[in-house]
Amino acid sequence: EAGVAQSPRxxxxxxxxxxxxxxxxxxxxxxxxxxxxxxxxxxxxxIQFQNNGVVDDSQLPKDRFSAERLKGVDSxxxxxxAKLEDSAVYLCASRAEGLAxxxxxxxxxxxxxxx
Amino acid sequence: RKEVEQDPGPFNVPEGATVAxxxxxSNSASQSFFWYRQDCRKEPKLLMSVYSSGNEDGRFTAQLxxxxxxxxxxxxxxxxxxxxxxxxxxxxxxxAQKLVFGQGxxxxxxx
Numbered sequence: 001e002a003g004v005a006q007s008p009r010x011x012x013x014x015x016x017x018x019x020x021x022x023x024x025x026x027x028x029x030x031x032x033x034x035x036x037x038x039x040x041x042x043x044x045x046x047i048q049f050q051n052n053g054v055v056d057d058s059q060l061p062k063d064r065f066s067a068e069r070l071k072g073v074d075s076x077x078x079x080x081x082a083k084l085e086d087s088a089v090y091l092c093a094s095r096a097e098g099l100a101x102x103x104x105x106x107x108x109x110x111x112x113x114x115x
Numbered sequence: 116r117k118e119v120e121q122d123p124g125p126f127n128v129p130e131g132a133t134v135a136x137x138x139x140x141s142n143s144a145s146q147s148f149f150w151y152r153q154d155c156r157k158e159p160k161l162l163m164s165v166y167s168s169g170n171e172d173g174r175f176t177a178q179l180x181x182x183x184x185x186x187x188x189x190x191x192x193x194x195x196x197x198x199x200x201x202x203x204x205x206x207x208x209x210x211a212q213k214l215v216f217g218q219g220x221x222x223x224x225x226x
Contacts, residue, residue, distance in 0.1 A: 042219050045215075
C-alpha cells in the first residue's frame with residue numbers, strides 16, 4: 001500500500017516570498033492533517049480536513065497560511081508571505097474515516113528554509 | 116503550562132540498559148494516548164498506544180495513570196536501533212482524533 005506522498009521534499013525561499021506544498025494521502029483516507037514541526041519541537045497541528053471540509057483550523061495563522069482540499073483527496077498548503085519563523089518541516093498525515101482509534105500515517109514532510 | 120510535557124533529554128545509555136521516559140498532560144478530558152517514534156530527519160511513526168491497564172509490546176511497556184495525568188514508556192534491553200526521538204502524544208478529541216504532541220525525548224543507545 002502506498003503511503004502519504006508529499007512534494008517538494010525541500011524548499012528554500014527568501015522572506016516575503018510565497019510557497020506551496022502538496023500532499024496526497026493514503027487512498028481511501030477521508031481525514032487529512034497538516035502539521036508544522038519546528039526544530040527541537042513536536043509536530044503542531046495546523047489544519048484538519050474531513051473529506052473536503054475543514055474540521056479544525058484554530059491554530060492556522062490565517063493571515064499568511066491557507067490550505068485547501070477541493071476534491072477531498074489531495075491537499076495544498078500555502079504560505080504567503082513567508083517569514084523567517086516559518087522555517088520548519090511541514091508534515092501531512094492521513095487517517096481512515098470513522099475509526100476513532102485509527103492510526104495517523106505521516107508523509108516524509110517538506111523541509112522549508114526561509115532566508 | 117504546555118498541554119503535553121516531556122523531558123527533552125538527551126538520554127545517552129549503553130546498549131542493554133533499561134531506560135524510562137515520562138510525560139505529563141494538562142487536560143483531564145484527554146481521550147487516548149500514544150507513543151510515537153521519530154528517527155532523525157524522518158516522519159513520526161506510531162510505536163504503541165497506551166491503555167489504563169498498561170500494555171507491553173516486546174521490550175516496550177507503556178503505562179497510563181489518569182489520576183496523575185502521567186504516561187510512561189519503558190524500554191528494556193535497549194538496542195542500538197532504539198536510538199530515536201520518542202514523542203508522547205495525547206488525543207484531545209473523542210471522534211476526530213486531534214493529536215497534541217510533546218516536544219520529544221531524544222535517546223541515544225551507545226555500543
